[in-house]
Amino acid sequence: MKKYEVVVVGAGPAGLSAAIECARAGAKVLVADENNKPGGQLFKQIHKFFGSKEHKAGVRGIYIGEQLLKETENLSIEVWLGSEVCGIDADKSVWIIKNKEESCCVKAERIIIASGATENSIAFEGWTLPGVMGAGAAQTMMNCYRVLPGKRVLMIGSGNVGVIVSYQLLQAGAEVVGIVEAASALGGYGVHTAKVRRAGVPFYTGYTVKRGIGEKYIEAAEIVKLDSDWKHIPGSEKILTADTICLAVGLTPLIELAWLAGCRFTYSAKLGGHIPVHNKYMETTVKGIYIAGDVSGIEEASTAMEEGRLAGISAAWSLGYYDDQEAEILIEEEWRKLNLLRCGQFGVNRKVSKDEILNKWEEMRNE
């Protein structure tokens, strides 16, 4: 069995950042990713990032991805693509299937799980018809494969994903017939929301999708107003002609591998569901298994990169590549950057939820 000091699951922003930190410290690292291209979701994120300059604000996601790949290459990090991690055991053996054909096991001293997240769906009448898809899926079709997912699109969800993908649909030549938001207030950053608003896209707040209408594929959507108990208000239905319904209704952390490895969990609705409990070093309740990025709670690519670095530094430190003093300085610095990303109108809620997880780790340790 091949041995590595660190195996990183996932070559997205968190996983690559973690691998870069491990390799920079001197550890032998393997990164495994199921996709044929590294970078996770960064290569479809053609919008400019937020945050401060040190968080690469103003830079488009694709360029951040290219930069990460360059660093990965410069450090000669071993990256296995088309490689699905199918299991992790408590003894840190990692089962990988390469190119759907070749099964192998590698042994790791430390594992960093950066498996990301999956898009949520909502089951309404007609949701299984062709034309209903995740907003992220539509974004992949457009920005990675240059395929327009539809001509008249209804977007469900007004968070950042909903408004950003709506704007990119407009840029790609589709019509966005509306953005439906169940809450009474819009969910996305003002700058992205304003752009679609200026382009004349109608917003339906306090509405949800009731039905996808069509014989063989989506031809229209029925939306309905919600009362204060989130119940449909009869008679408030509207029918909008559309060939595509995009769902931008949040993400769920991909926790299967952490569960198999024996990690303990806590539930956080704000962070996307069941989250592996971890400490401020990103280490889970299983010694030597770390997490970073969306699997540790849904945030953004910018926080995922900092968390990845934090996990990478911690893993390298635990392997003896840093002494306590060096590690402390590096870890403090990562926390300073993370705290900067977790403030303001949107960030502060995430900070509170992330702190709850850290507290849970302390509680579990004392049990």
Next chain:
Amino acid sequence: MSKIICRCEEITEDEIIEAISNGARSVTEIKKFTRAGMGLCQGRTCRKSIERILARETGRKVEDIGISSYRKPVRPTKMGSMK
């Protein structure tokens, strides 16, 4: 027919409600009663919908439904690759 919740195994909302009336109380029990969440995507698409139905039908909060169990392999895998 009521709407499909698990696309991979084509399990409807009524079938899930029936499983609940037969005593299923967790996502794992729904899986064992109906096969919902046991298909190609291993529940990645329908798990949250099942949690919501369980919460609604049993008068609990979604956060009290509890975590599902998982099994290896977590990705669809050809038998031939497991030599």
